[in-house]
Amino acid sequence: MTYVDAHIHLSDPRYAGQTEAIVEEGRKAGVGRILSNSVDYPNSVATISLAERHRGTVLPAIGVHPWTVVDTTTKPDVSQFERLIENERKSIAAIGEIGLDWHYTQDEEKKIAQKELFQAFLTLAEKNGLPVVIHSRLAIDDVLETLTSFSIAGVLLHWYSGPVEKLSSILERGYLISIGPSVLYSKKTIEIARHSDLGIMLSETDGPVQYYGPFKSRVTGPSFIPEVVGKLAEIKHVDVETIRDTIWQNFARFLGSNKMDVSRPQA
Numbered sequence: 001m002t003y004v005d006a007h008i009h010l011s012d013p014r015y016a017g018q019t020e021a022i023v024e025e026g027r028k029a030g031v032g033r034i035l036s037n038s039v040d041y042p043n044s045v046a047t048i049s050l051a052e053r054h055r056g057t058v059l060p061a062i063g064v065h066p067w068t069v070v071d072t073t074t075k076p077d078v079s080q081f082e083r084l085i086e087n088e089r090k091s092i093a094a095i096g097e098i099g100l101d102w103h104y105t106q107d108e109e110k111k112i113a114q115k116e117l118f119q120a121f122l123t124l125a126e127k128n129g130l131p132v133v134i135h136s137r138l139a140i141d142d143v144l145e146t147l148t149s150f151s152i153a154g155v156l157l158h159w160y161s162g163p164v165e166k167l168s169s170i171l172e173r174g175y176l177i178s179i180g181p182s183v184l185y186s187k188k189t190i191e192i193a194r195h196s197d198l199g200i201m202l203s204e205t206d207g208p209v210q211y212y213g214p215f216k217s218r219v220t221g222p223s224f225i226p227e228v229v230g231k232l233a234e235i236k237h238v239d240v241e242t243i244r245d246t247i248w249q250n251f252a253r254f255l256g257s258n259k260m261d262v263s264r265p266q267a
């Protein structure tokens with residue numbers, strides 16, 4: 001079994017010209033599965049073709065990030081995504097990154113626009129049996145509340161930042177959380193890891209986001225994952241292999257076993 005980077009944005013323009021090297025570096029570090037997320041429609045199309053070039057290692061997630069809802073007049077066209085799924089269903093692993101963000105959005109009208117978009121994508125995920133990768137910054141209550149109206153195949157709350165008290169209900173609902181490089185230096189992330197059941201944990205980088213601590217001035221990529229998992233092992237008092245293999249199994253559960261089989265790496 002190999003390491004997993006359950007959340008990154010390989011088709012982000014900041015990675016232009018570096019993607020091949022970044023995936024390869026990750027592979028050399030033992031990262032055999034990378035779920036690459038998208039932020040809008042052109043980016044989703046780019047993610048699908050990038051995954052095609054790295055078939056078996058990179059899995060594409062398509063969607064619209066809540067940050068793209070800058071005003072209520074420019075509504076993303078969800079029907080484009082419907083058609084994309086119709087044409088590419090076999091190669092699409094998940095819907096993401098979607099969700100709600102109240103950190104940057106206080107305006108009530110924009111909040112409504114984000115909620116409508118989130119619901120539209122959850123409907124799409126439910127209809128097509130696809131798992132979802134969710135951004136929930138300062139909006140976890142609304143995210144959890146919205147999810148109760150849907151029956152979704154797999155739910156990943158990426159970069160879950162609390163509160164710790166919600167972890168038991170996340171576990172009960174069968175959702176997953178992903179923990180990233182900040183676990184090496186952020187007290188808050190360490191606290192989340194300490195209180196999380198192993199069965200809900202995934203590792204992520206959210207690249208090209210930049211990190212501090214041992215990652216300062218390094219280009220973020222899947223090659224960070226062994227360090228993240230090493231730290232998780234230390235926090236959870238288990239060996240690295242146990243965490244790595246549990247994360248692999250959690251990831252397989254999130255995607256559904258059929259999709260893991262389709263994308264088995266070519267040895």
Ligand SMILES: [Zn+2]
Nearest residue numbers: 009037097206
């Ligand atoms: Zn992200």
